[in-house]
Amino acid sequence: MDGKTKTLIHGLSASEFAAALAALGEPAFRAKQIWKWLYVQRVDDWAAMRNVPATLREKLAGSYSLEPVRRLEVDGEATGTRKILVGLGDGECVEEVLIPAGDRMTVCVSSQVGCRFACVFCASGKSGFVRNLESGEMVGQVLLAFREHGDRPSNIVFMGMGEPFDNYEAVLKAIRILNDQEGLLIGARHITISTSGVIPGIERLAGEGIQVELSVSLHAPDNDLRDQLMPVNRRYPLKDLMEACQRYVAGTRRIITFEYTLIGGVNDSRRQAEALARLLKPLPARVNLIPLSPVDGYLGEAPAPQVADMFIQVLEQAGINVTLRASKGGEIEAACGQLRRRHVKAGSVGEAAGS
Ligand code: SF4
Numbered sequence: 001m002d003g004k005t006k007t008l009i010h011g012l013s014a015s016e017f018a019a020a021l022a023a024l025g026e027p028a029f030r031a032k033q034i035w036k037w038l039y040v041q042r043v044d045d046w047a048a049m050r051n052v053p054a055t056l057r058e059k060l061a062g063s064y065s066l067e068p069v070r071r072l073e074v075d076g077e078a079t080g081t082r083k084i085l086v087g088l089g090d091g092e093c094v095e096e097v098l099i100p101a102g103d104r105m106t107v108c109v110s111s112q113v114g115c116r117f118a119c120v121f122c123a124s125g126k127s128g129f130v131r132n133l134e135s136g137e138m139v140g141q142v143l144l145a146f147r148e149h150g151d152r153p154s155n156i157v158f159m160g161m162g163e164p165f166d167n168y169e170a171v172l173k174a175i176r177i178l179n180d181q182e183g184l185l186i187g188a189r190h191i192t193i194s195t196s197g198v199i200p201g202i203e204r205l206a207g208e209g210i211q212v213e214l215s216v217s218l219h220a221p222d223n224d225l226r227d228q229l230m231p232v233n234r235r236y237p238l239k240d241l242m243e244a245c246q247r248y249v250a251g252t253r254r255i256i257t258f259e260y261t262l263i264g265g266v267n268d269s270r271r272q273a274e275a276l277a278r279l280l281k282p283l284p285a286r287v288n289l290i291p292l293s294p295v296d297g298y299l300g301e302a303p304a305p306q307v308a309d310m311f312i313q314v315l316e317q318a319g320i321n322v323t324l325r326a327s328k329g330g331e332i333e334a335a336c337g338q339l340r341r342r343h344v345k346a347g348s349v350g351e352a353a354g355s
Contacts, residue, residue, distance in 0.1 A: 008089075009038065009064040010143065011136025013173060014180050024059065032182065034060075039183030042143055065089065068140030071148070082148065085340065086141055088113070092130060094161050095340055096141045104154040107145040109138055111171050112162025117196050119219070119230045121261060121298050124161040127340065132167040138174035142184065156186060159194040159215070161340070163232075165201025175212060188212045194259065199236045199244045206251045215257040215288075216245060220267050221275035229267070242279060249283055257286045262311065264292075264303035273311045277318035287315055287322040 012020065018031040030052070037049045044066055046057045072093060073085040082098040094110035115122070116129035138158075145153050156178060158164040164171045171193065178186045192213040195201055205214060218238075220226035226233040233241075245256055258280065262268045280287065289311060291302035308324055315322040 006063060006065040008068045008134055008136025008140070009060070009066060010068045010139040010177070011134050011173070013177055014183065024056070026056065030056070035180075035183060039180065042146060068134075068136040069144055071144060074148075084144065084148065086110070086144065088133075088137055093340055094133065094137075094141075096145060096160055098145055098149060098153075105145070105149050105151070106155040106157060107142060107149075107153040108157050108159045109141040109145075110160030110162055111138060111158050111164045111167050115162045116166065117163050117230070117232050119196060119217075119232075121219075121229065121263065121292060121295055121300055123295050123297075124340075126295075126297055132170060133162070135170045135174040135177060138171065139177050139184075142178055142186070146184075152184070152186070155190045155192070157192040157194060157215075159192070163196050163198060164193045165195050165198035165204075168201055168204060172208065172210075175210065179210075192257070196230055196232045197236050197241045198232065199240060202244045202248050206248045211254075213257065214248065214254065215259055216241070217259040217261075218276070218279075219259070219261050219263075221272050221279050225267060225272075229263075238279075242283075245283060255284045255286060257288060259288050259290060261290045261292050262303050262308055263300040264307065266300060268303040268307050268311060270310060270314060273314035274318075277315055277320060280315075280320055281318065285320060287320055288325050289322060290325045 009017070014031075014035060017035060018028065021031040021034070022028070034049060034052060037043050037052070041048070043049060046052075046061045046066060049057060068089070070087045071084055072087040075083045075085075080100050084096050084098070086094050086096055088094065092113045094113055096110060097108040099106045099108065110133060112132050113130035114127045115124040118125040118128075141160075142153060142156060158171060175188070175191055175193075178184050178191065179188050188211040192215050193205065194215040194217060196217050202214065202216075205212070217230070218226070219229050220233075220238075223233065223238045226238050236244075248254070249256060260267075260276065276287075289308060291308060292300050294301070312322050312324060
């Protein structure tokens with residue numbers, strides 16, 4: 001990798017890249033030509049850009065890095081769901097997960113190294129916040145997934161390490177690069193931003209005029225429990241969050257998906273299922289129920305299967321569209337942040353600073 005001294009070329013939007021080439025005195029077609037090498041052929045070597053003059057390639061290689069991230073370690077190749085420890089130019093690392101379903105491949109990417117939001121059941125939160133990812137590092141995770149999978153990922157979810165709305169500009173820029181019609185061409189409707197409930201981010205996204213999917217992690221149907229599980233709730237309480245979701249739906253005419261991790265004896269009672277149904281009743285909403293994956297440092301467990309069945313039944317009876325998501329790869333430490341924590345403990349990178 002070129003380290004931090006060079007600009008990540010994959011962090012430039014198409015218009016920024018065209019301007020950079022124009023500033024070098026290059027004709028407009030040259031930017032389009034190189035853009036195709038980057039996102040259609042997806043080369044990782046300047047020499048491979050055969051129709052680009054060698055002098056220009058050398059000039060670009062002196063200023064720009066072509067390798068925004070690299071694969072350090074892969075877990076779970078035998079199980080289908082692959083979790084990749086992704087190395088960054090400054091020696092830090094994040095995680096991404098490739099989740100196959102039939103002939104589709106969903107890629108879960110990280111937006112930050114660590115996370116300052118400290119949800120109690122999350123390994124990323126336990127490591128504290130280190131830094132925001134650059135757009136190029138997020139685009140780089142998708143390119144890496146492309147390479148691993150051997151084909152275009154069908155869906156991208158910003159649900160890995162970090163709170164995407166805590167790194168809003170870089171995430172939105174990465175999405176626009178992924179979505180570029182002459183580049184990777186990943187449709188906005190196939191891209192999901194998952195937030196822990198950062199209201200200003202929800203409000204900003206509503207005004208972007210971009211068709212990405214929004215997913216909101218609830219994990220509790222009442223304010224007191226949500227305060228305990230997700231400290232973000234103290235800043236953006238449930239009532240305000242649900243009002244922001246209603247405004248989002250009214251303004252964008254889009255459905256929100258709510259994530260609810262089922263934790264045995266904590267948030268999985270019939271009473272809590274009924275409270276969740278009441279909370280979501282005013283919205284066109286989908287619910288993803290996810291039995292908790294074991295997390296180092298958190299004692300909670302997934303409930304028994306019949307408890308999850310009861311929860312689904314209560315929501316469905318209230319007319320809510322609900323899906324039980326398999327806890328993909330508890331066996332490969334798929335709960336986000338755990339692979340990195342293991343890596344940190346082994347002394348490969350500096351321990352996170354904490355939030
Ligand atoms: S669940 Fe998301 S917002 Fe909460 S600590 Fe983990 S990465 Fe951060």
